[in-house]
Amino acid sequence: MPELPEVETIRRQLEPRVVGRTIADALVLDPLWCAPQSPAEVEEALRGRRVEAVSRRGKYLVFELASEGFLVMHLRMTGNVLWIGSDESDDRPYLRFRIVLADGARVLFTDVRRFGTGIVIEGRSALDDYLDARHGPEPLEPAFTAEALGKATRGRRAPIKAFLLDQRHVAGIGNIYADEALFRAKIHPLKPAGRLRRDELGRLRDGIVATLEEGIRSFGASIDDYRDANGDSGQMQERFLVHLREGEPCPRCGSAVRKLRAAGRGTYICPKCQRAPRAARAKVA
DNA sequence: CGCGCAACCTGTCTGC
């Protein structure tokens, strides 16, 4: 679940509490977390460095350190980043990584499934290379327009949902927000990306922006494991229009929400508001 | 190059 709104929520919560502090100590408890870098390598790179900013690119969370060092973390499916004060215990299940700040506060990374990662990158240009190779435009920035979306989808035969989940096309969208954005835009997830018309591209761009902004306002979606940096659940799951709402009435037309499979993932649609493309209809029949 | 899918790892739920 950690998609753009969840990572942005964590970023905003951490920023005022870690910027300006120095990292007194760092510990990697699971070597898989920082592979292919070694725990010792990561720990040494972090110790004694001041945190200058906390930033985000797509679903990556970045601690920007003095002299252009960057701790680049990704929560994948079940990762959590938690801030705790100097008087709280940091004995948590599935703890993979811990930073101790000079003021005694700590930042913890826990992760049941161990997919989450954290590596250190030295140099601003190396960071940019790493992030830019993996990401398309940030959907909440001005460059993300219907025209840009049209250019990126041109000629593509992959289903629009698969297109949206590919971070190289648009940064930060995952399974939840893809479903919600496609519903808002009244587009079927299996429609080939390159077949979207101009009006559909406009609605999709607007649907993506609206659903991500609502996700941020709601402090993210807590379906199962996600918690914010305070350990609290988000509220977005209560505002889902179709995601995880199989059988419930579509908030727009009242038809029963259906679950299907798109891009290999569980996908929720209103079958009336999101008309199936020709190919998908043939498959069903 | 574009696309689909298995794999990474662990916990939970479903059905027999």
Add this chain to the structure above:
DNA sequence: TGCAGACAGGTTGCGC
């Protein structure tokens, strides 16, 4: 009750 199998929000690498 026990257990095999499917499934879970993400990303990467491999094969066609």
